Amino acid sequence: MRRMGLAGLLILGLLAAPLAVWADEGSCIQCHAPQPGALGEPVALWRGSVHQGNGISCHGCHGGDPTLMSMEAMSPERGFLGAPEDSAVPSFCGRCHVGVEEDYRASAHGLALGEGGPQCVTCHGSHAVRVAGLDLINPQDCSRCHDYGRAGELRTAMEQTETLILALDAELKQLRRIGIAVEDWQGRLFALRNDFHRLFHSVDVDKVRRQTDTFQAKLAGMQDEVAELRAELNQRKWIGAGVVILLLAASGLFALLRQSYGRQENTE
Amino acid sequence: MSLRKTLVDWLDIRLGIRDLLEQNLTNYLLPRKINIWYTLGAVLLTLFGLQFVTGILLLVYYVPDTEQAFASVQAIMNEVPYGWLIRNLHAVGSNLIVVALLLHMLSVLFMNAYKKPRELTWLSGFLIFNLTLVLCLTGYLLPWSQLSFWATTVATEAPGAIPVIGDDIVRFLRGGAMVGDATLGRFFALHVMGLPLVFGLLVGVHLFCVRRAGISRPPFGEDYQGEPPRYTFEHEHHPGGIPFFPNYAVKDGAVICFFLAVLAVLVFFAPNLFIPPSAFEPADPFVTPPRIKPEWYFLWAYQTLKVFPSELIGLGIQGVLMTLLALLPFLDRSPERRPAKRPLFLVCFVLGILAFVGISVWGHLS
Numbered sequence: 001m002r003r004m005g006l007a008g009l010l011i012l013g014l015l016a017a018p019l020a021v022w023a024d025e026g027s028c029i030q031c032h033a034p035q036p037g038a039l040g041e042p043v044a045l046w047r048g049s050v051h052q053g054n055g056i057s058c059h060g061c062h063g064g065d066p067t068l069m070s071m072e073a074m075s076p077e078r079g080f081l082g083a084p085e086d087s088a089v090p091s092f093c094g095r096c097h098v099g100v101e102e103d104y105r106a107s108a109h110g111l112a113l114g115e116g117g118p119q120c121v122t123c124h125g126s127h128a129v130r131v132a133g134l135d136l137i138n139p140q141d142c143s144r145c146h147d148y149g150r151a152g153e154l155r156t157a158m159e160q161t162e163t164l165i166l167a168l169d170a171e172l173k174q175l176r177r178i179g180i181a182v183e184d185w186q187g188r189l190f191a192l193r194n195d196f197h198r199l200f201h202s203v204d205v206d207k208v209r210r211q212t213d214t215f216q217a218k219l220a221g222m223q224d225e226v227a228e229l230r231a232e233l234n235q236r237k238w239i240g241a242g243v244v245i246l247l248l249a250a251s252g253l254f255a256l257l258r259q260s261y262g263r264q265e266n267t268e
Numbered sequence: 269m270s271l272r273k274t275l276v277d278w279l280d281i282r283l284g285i286r287d288l289l290e291q292n293l294t295n296y297l298l299p300r301k302i303n304i305w306y307t308l309g310a311v312l313l314t315l316f317g318l319q320f321v322t323g324i325l326l327l328v329y330y331v332p333d334t335e336q337a338f339a340s341v342q343a344i345m346n347e348v349p350y351g352w353l354i355r356n357l358h359a360v361g362s363n364l365i366v367v368a369l370l371l372h373m374l375s376v377l378f379m380n381a382y383k384k385p386r387e388l389t390w391l392s393g394f395l396i397f398n399l400t401l402v403l404c405l406t407g408y409l410l411p412w413s414q415l416s417f418w419a420t421t422v423a424t425e426a427p428g429a430i431p432v433i434g435d436d437i438v439r440f441l442r443g444g445a446m447v448g449d450a451t452l453g454r455f456f457a458l459h460v461m462g463l464p465l466v467f468g469l470l471v472g473v474h475l476f477c478v479r480r481a482g483i484s485r486p487p488f489g490e491d492y493q494g495e496p497p498r499y500t501f502e503h504e505h506h507p508g509g510i511p512f513f514p515n516y517a518v519k520d521g522a523v524i525c526f527f528l529a530v531l532a533v534l535v536f537f538a539p540n541l542f543i544p545p546s547a548f549e550p551a552d553p554f555v556t557p558p559r560i561k562p563e564w565y566f567l568w569a570y571q572t573l574k575v576f577p578s579e580l581i582g583l584g585i586q587g588v589l590m591t592l593l594a595l596l597p598f599l600d601r602s603p604e605r606r607p608a609k610r611p612l613f614l615v616c617f618v619l620g621i622l623a624f625v626g627i628s629v630w631g632h633l634s
Contacts, residue, residue: 044294055555176548177540179355181346236352240536247529255520261515 027073028058045127061092082202089119095140099194103201110201118145132197150205158200159209164219165193171226180229185222192218273461275626292479297509298516299485305375306483306516307566308368309525314524315365315531316471322358323460330410332456334449338550357553362404363542364531366565369397377596377617380605381484385498389477394594396470399463406459406564409452415544418553418560420455421447429579446553487605495603561632568624571631 033043046052051060059066065073074080084092090113094101097120104110108261109118123136134155144150168189172182196215199208297308320410329348331340343350373393376382382390424447427437443450482504485492494590510516536542542564546557562570573582593600600613607614 055552130519177545179342179345179539179543179548181342192404203401237536238523240532244529244532247525247532251522251525252527254518254525257518258515259517261510265515 007183026057026059028062028064028066030069042127045125047125049129050131051129056230082268086119089121093120097114099198100201103198107201109203116145130215133166134158137200150203153205154203154208156201157205157212158196159197159216161212161219163218164198165189167225168219168222175226175229177225178233180233185226188222225253272289277333289543293513293517296512296513297506298512299310300509301486301489302483302510302516303486304390304519304523305379306486308372308375309478310520311527312368313367314371314529315361315368316600318531319358319361319365320464322354322361326358327460330421332452333412334412335454337410337452339414341411346550356539358540360534360542361531362407363563364527364534364564365400366404366457368527369400369465371563373397374617374621378607379484379487380600380607380613382597383600383603383605384597385481385493385501386484388407389474389481390597391594392470392477394473396467396474398590399467399470399606401565402478403459403463403467404565405465406455408563409455410459411547412452412551414546414549414551414557415560416547417447417553418546419562420451423562424561426573426579427581429583431580448553484605487607492606495605497603502533532601564628564632567628568629571634573628574631574634629634 029043032040033041035105042058046058057066058064059079062081062083063078064075065078067073068078072078075083081092089109090101090104105113105122111117113119119202123141124130124132137151137155139148142148169186172186172189176182176186192215199211202208276285280287298598326344327339329351330339341355344355346352348354376390376393405420405423409416424438424441427441428434430437439445441451443454443455480503483506484504485506508599544561546560549557560569569586572586573579576582576585602610604610607617
């Protein structure tokens with residue numbers, strides 16, 4: 001019994017435990033997170049950002065070696081880039097966002113770089129970067145540099161397609177939540193959204209209008225495929241409802257039989 | 269002569285099958301006042317049978333390799349005909365089994381059916397309950413999802429709190445310093461072969477004990493006389509009782525169908541009730557998902573460990589509690605089985621349930 005008690009203790013030890021395990025986030029975060037002011041703030045801002053959500057940590061942008069717990073982690077020999085100058089921000093971000101940088105540089109925004117024109121961080125912020133959406137185009141932010149009029153037109157031109165993209169994205173997330181393999185669709189939608197958002201960086205309303213039909217046709221194709229799957233899932237539910245009704249009917253039938261036997265037993 | 273009769277005659281001459289069926293079905297009498305709670309054993313046998321069948325079907329397509337496990341489960345869910353149904357029945361069914369096991373144990377506790385001469389029945393049942401939880405834990409890792417990886421990392425970390433041998437136990441369980449290929453290999457072997465073998469043996473022992481000692485009378489009603497003292501083995505007969513078949517078997521059938529209907533509702537309409545979103549992401553040792561929580565039936569233990577300043581104290585208290593529960597028939601030796609005549613036990617019973625639910629909810633919200 002004593003042995004069994006020890007075994008029970010061990011089993012319980014295995015079955016229940018506190019959640020104190022955290023992934024190693026690297027030396028950048030370990031050193032900077034506790035620091036006050038500008039040295040620590042970026043970590044707090046980065047948490048919850050789209051970059052963190054996709055596994056892009058400090059060294060993904062700033063370089064360096066997060067496996068070293070010394071100042072050498074931030075040496076140029078370890079690929080450390082530090083924070084870029086304002087005019088170097090587009091190249092800094094463009095290492096990953098290649099297409100966006102290309103369209104931006106060809107746009108009125110990009111052409112004004114270094115002469116008061118905006119760069120990536122002006123609109124998107126730096127560390128607390130969220131998934132880019134149309135809410136970035138708003139009177140408050142755009143009016144910091146120019147009238148909202150043209151920007152508002154651009155937003156209106158993009159709104160319908162953006163709404164379709166968001167709706168399809170939400171639908172795919174729901175499907176993923178029930179174990180449906182949506183990676184292919186999500187990959188295609190991701191690429192489509194990137195192309196569409198890249199289009200915005202040209203800040204060319206006519207270009208957006210010209211290409212909207214192409215984007216919407218591609219979206220409609222994906223929506224049809226998803227609708228087909230939804231129909232199959234609904235069919236499963238109907239079959240499920242039938243199975244449940246049959247089982248409940250069988251349960252009721254057995255219960256009635258039991259009642260009948262019960263009456264028979266009482267008369268014996 | 270019909271084929272059926274020919275076959276039964278053939279078997280009867282060789283195995284005495286008619287006598288066997290009579291003894292165990294039609295002439296096997298149960299207490300007249302037997303209630304619905306006695307059906308839970310049959311419900312559990314059915315649900316375990318379903319786990320066995322769906323488990324074998326999953327084995328056909330599952331690949332126990334860290335590089336392929338998640339993809340193979342995805343393929344089962346999306347490409348294998350009715351794979352989604354088989355997998356959901358297996359995953360959701362395991363949760364329903366824990367519910368049925370808890371109800372079964374609570375009903376046995378409430379009716380004090382664990383007492384002499386049924387100590388071994390209780391003990392084997394208690395071991396089956398724990399083994400089921402270990403089966404759930406080992407099965408949890410197999411899909412190699414974020415949930416699998418991190419829940420197993422956390423669970424296998426716990427014995428590390430034991431002084432001196434803790435780290436060795438952790439390494440033994442994982443097959444290395446981290447949860448990885450070796451962990452998946454040993455959990456897979458345990459889940460599909462080692463544990464089911466022990467489990468089958470224990471179920472056999474449990475059923476043997478139930479059949480050998482006889483079904484206990486429900487301790488209710490004015491005509492309940494209490495248990496006579498026993499000094500030698502005596503099968504508990506129920507003269508004037510009702511035959512197991514068909515009279516009581518139909519009640520078993522009714523409750524089994526009801527439980528299967530509940531399972532079908534969950535599988536077809538709410539399969540995610542027991543499956544959090546991180547179960548649909550492939551395991552990534554470098555990204556800890558937010559709000560990783562153990563399964564609902566481990567939440568009480570999870571929260572208990574958090575309450576105490578040291579994990580070792582928490583583990584110790586849980587171990588003591590579980591040991592007390594296992595040894596209850598040997599500690600509670602009073603022959604009285606009527607709940608109404610055992611107010612202290614009744615208070616402990618209700619408080620125990622409230623504490624389990626309360627601590628679990630606390631663990632969920634914390």
